Amino acid sequence: MIEIRGLTKRYGDRTAVDDLTVTIRSGRVTGFLGPNGAGKSTTMRVVVGLDRPTAGTVLVDGRRYADLPAPLRAVGALLEARSAHPGRTARDHLRLLAATAGLPRSRVDAVLDLAGLTAVADRRVGVFSLGMGQRLGVATALLGDPATVVLDEPVNGLDPDGVLWIRTLTRRLAAEGRTVLVSSHLMSEMAVTADHLVVLGRGRLVADAPTDDVLRQAGGSSVRVRSPRAVELVDLLAGEGVVLDSPERGLVEVRGLPAAEIGDRAARAGIALHELTPVSASLEEAFMDLTRDEREYRTDAPQEVLA
Known part of the structure; x- marks a missing residue:
């Protein structure tokens, strides 16, 4: 478990993280989201002791990272995939870390296999593609078989x-009872990976809730209805709090009524339905709604492209 209490981190007159309090619990994948400059990477760096907080505390299983007796066994982190020396092979890079941490050589082979790098383990890291570098970074994070795993943009x-x-x-690591914190800008992937979401904006906490709750609270859910009698259906469904749109002939998009209610009304009126599909708001839509006023870099207005 990662406990963050009142974390503030300033760089000169810039506040990167502003009084952040949140608990990252074990046994689930927590997605760490936010626009560029929101403070995600800074928070992760404080968790693993690379930055000191200006104020507040960050504890991993009840201890500061600096006080952990065997940090690599307790916390595995991928913060910068290209951190390995380009002149070393992947195997030598991992062997050096294992020897430093007192880990058996068998862990090196295990994580190379886990990351799908066994066939290229004796190549120099400098010739690795970005994806291979990411895999090596994940292998490095898991070398100590840690109870807490922190991954910054692992799918990049x-x-x-x-x-x-x-x-x-x-998801397997979380199912084993580990604490898993993953940041990403790939919303579609976070929607199917993360059980819980922590969202930052300008260094402040914007949301801390299960993924399903974030999607529900964001609103925007609708029902797609197709019918040969769509015009009659619009009249039938119209009412207070109901928003109806007909983007094409025979199709009605309904907000404010559940699919079951729409189906029941159509059945009572003898109106045939060819489609009745609930459509939930996407995580991307929910994220944009949550962070609408929390973005440091904005491109709201179209800009001319100069030749």
Whole structure:
């Protein structure tokens, strides 16, 4: 478990994290979201002791990172995939870390296999692609078989197979009872990976809730209805709090009524329905709604492209 209490981090006159209090619990994947400059990476750096907080405390299983007797065994982190020396092979990079932490060499082979790098383990890291570098970063994070795993943008540069691998891996780690904190800008992936979401904006906490709750609270859910009698259906469904739109002939998008109620009304009126599909707001829509006023970099207005 990661406990963050009143965390503030300033760089000169800039506040990167502003009085953040949140608990990252074990046994679930927590998605860490926010616009660029929201303070996610800074928070992760404080968790693993790379930055000192200006105020507040961050504890991993009840201890500051600096006080952990075996940090690599307690916390595994991917914060910068290209942190390995380019002249070393992937195997040597991991062996050096294992020796420093007093880990058996068998862990090196285990994480190389886990990351799908066994076949390229004796290549120099400098020739690795971005995706291979990400896989090595994840292997490094898991080298100590840690109870807490912190991954900053782990799917960056990965192909679809690699993205699926990260999704499966993080969910398996959580199922084993570990604490898993994952940041990403890939909303579609977070929607199917994260059990819980922590959202930052300008260094402040914007949301801390289960993923399903964030989607529900964001609103925007609707029902797609197709019918050969769509005009009559619009009249039938119209009422206070109901928003109806007909983007094309025979199709009605309904907000403010559940699918069951729409189906019941149509049945009583003898109106045939060819489609009745609930459509939930996407995590991307929910995220944009939550952070609408919390973005440091905005591109709301179209800009001319100069030739």
